[in-house]
Amino acid sequence: MPSLRDFARGQLARTAQQSLTRTxxxxxxxxxxxxxxxxxxxxxxxxxxxLGLTHHPEVIAAARAALERYGTGAAASRLVTGSHPLYAELERLLAELKGTEAARVFGSGYLANLGVIPALVGKNDLVLADRLCHACMYDGARLSGATLLRFAHNDLEHCRELLEEHRARFERCLILTETVFSMDGDRGPVEDLMGPARAWDAWLMTDDAHGLGTCPAIAADVQMGTLSKAVGSYGGYVCGSSELIAWLDNRARSLLFATGLPPASVAAATAALRIIRADPELRQKPLEHARRFTTALGRPPAASxxxxxxxxxxxxxxxxxxxxxxxxxxxxxxxxxxxxxxxxxxxxxxxxxxxxxxxxxxxxxxxxxxxx
Ligand SMILES: Cc1ncc(COP(=O)(O)O)c(C=O)c1O
Structure with a gap:
């Protein structure tokens, strides 16, 4: 076995040859x-x-007040030390924005996907994921131990074919897509996927990391996302029925075994969501700017x-x-x-x-x- 230094050097040399080095x-x-x-x-x-909310004066003021009053860190998991009172309003706002009964905030979007997917499916189950779903949806699916099949990007027909061929062999089935695809900017066919999901007795889960605050919310059985993009703070969330959320409190390992968010992040996210809710003009601007760019390039209008x-x-x-x-x-x-x-x-x-x-x-x- 090489020394750890030589191992890393060899790997880096190979990565550099392919112009894939990241710094x-x-x-x-x-x-x-x-x-x-x-x-x-x-x-x-x-x-x-x-939406530029990381530097919005109201968001900064809310974070500062929470920092002064409650200190810098959460000190333990929400299930161990107790859930900070600031979460209640944040989760209420998230559920309201998504039109769901309840919401639960996680340490990050990545942690939400790692925790939620294995809480819903296991080794006797099937996950069907859009080929371009984010790495953390794939990581959650792999961690679950379920059989994982990928359907061609935004291809409903392919998704249906896979359901027809494989669904019967499994107990539960979860379909994964994104509302806005993070590397392509196109929208997932969430409403259209509901049909096959219902027809084949599957649940539909969406990753709305890039949608919240910039595109309208679209219903799905499980809606996850992040507080780190348009919301300008940090953390992840899951919205759904109250039973789903109560089950996640019992089974989502990344919620149970990870420390809660710093109070300032929770307060910042709450202030930002209030601004998002109140300002439809602000919500439209990023798309307007994207469309200015696609027009200048002579391309069809941006979707996100x-x-x-x-x-x-x-x-x-x-x-x-x-x-x-x-x-x-x-x-x-x-x-x-x-x-x-x-x-x-x-x-x-x-x-x-x-x-x-x-x-x-x-x-x-x-x-x-x-x-x-
Ligand atoms: C589509 C998508 N899902 C999930 C995540 C992870 O969210 P977080 O940064 O809150 O961990 C990201 C990116 O960060 C993302 O682009």
Whole structure:
């Protein structure tokens, strides 16, 4: 066996050969859409703060008040130390926004998927997942021990075929999709999947991480999401029936065995959700900005605040990202395994706070340089 250092060196060399090295780069958010990296200022298109709420004065004030009053940390799992009173209002607002009976907040969206899926299905069960579902939905499905089959992206027919061929061999069945796909920005056919789900006696679970606050909520048996994107805080959530939530309290290991959120994060998320609820104009802006970009590129209108510019190989995505960086625009290159091989891309995310000029400049540069 090599030393651990040699092992890591060998793995890194292989990753570098494929232009797939990832590095954590220090980047300071300056507020609105500006960031500072390596002494240079940029406009960032790689941030999921869709509504600019991370820096909203009311959100900051709520977090500050909770911090002063309740301290920095939760100190234990909500089931061990007791649930902080601040959660009640947050969960009430989440359930209201989603039109469900109840909601439960987890430590993060990732933890929610890791906890919920294994609480619903196990080794005698079937999970059918859209091929492009987020890594944490797949990780939750794998952890559950259920048989996991993937259907082609947004392909209802393929989902139906898999149900027809396999459903009868299993006890329970869970279908997984996203409301807004994180790397492609298209919407999942949630309403249409309800039909096959009911016809084949399956439950439908959606990941709304990129939908909450920017796209209308669509009903499903289980709706999970995150508080770290449009909500501008941290944490994950699950919305559904009160029985579902009570069952998760008993069985979702990532809820039972992980410390609760810092009170300031809970308070910030609550303040942000109130703003989201009260301001439909704000909720529409990220999509408007995404559409300004797709129009400038001569493409069909964006379906969400996420717009991919697919360029093919990883090296080409890195070159496109470097080109924009030289012009003061920060857009991360997304490469395999985050996306399928041959579909490396620049992933643009649009915020309510973006100005028109850098949006149009980015589109013009991509066209000029032959990337779009
Ligand atoms: C679709 C999707 N689901 C879940 C998550 C995980 O959420 P969190 O960051 O709160 O762990 C993310 C990204 O972070 C995501 O893009």
């Amino acid at each position: 954590v780069r220090e980047t300071e958010r300056l507020g609105r859409t500006r960031v500072r990296r390596g002494g240079q200022d940029y406009v960032s298109f790689s941030c999921n703060d869709y 605040p996420i717009v991919p510019v697919i360029v093919g190989e990883a090296e080409r995505a890195l070159a496109a990202s470097a080109m924009l960086e030289r012009h003061g625009l920060l857009v991360v290159a997304i490469r395999p395994p985050s996306v399928p091989p041959g579909t490396a891309r620049l992933r643009f995310t649009f915020s309510a706070l973006h100005e028109p000029e850098p949006i149009e400049r980015a589109a013009a540069l991509l066209k000029e340089q032959g990337y779009a």
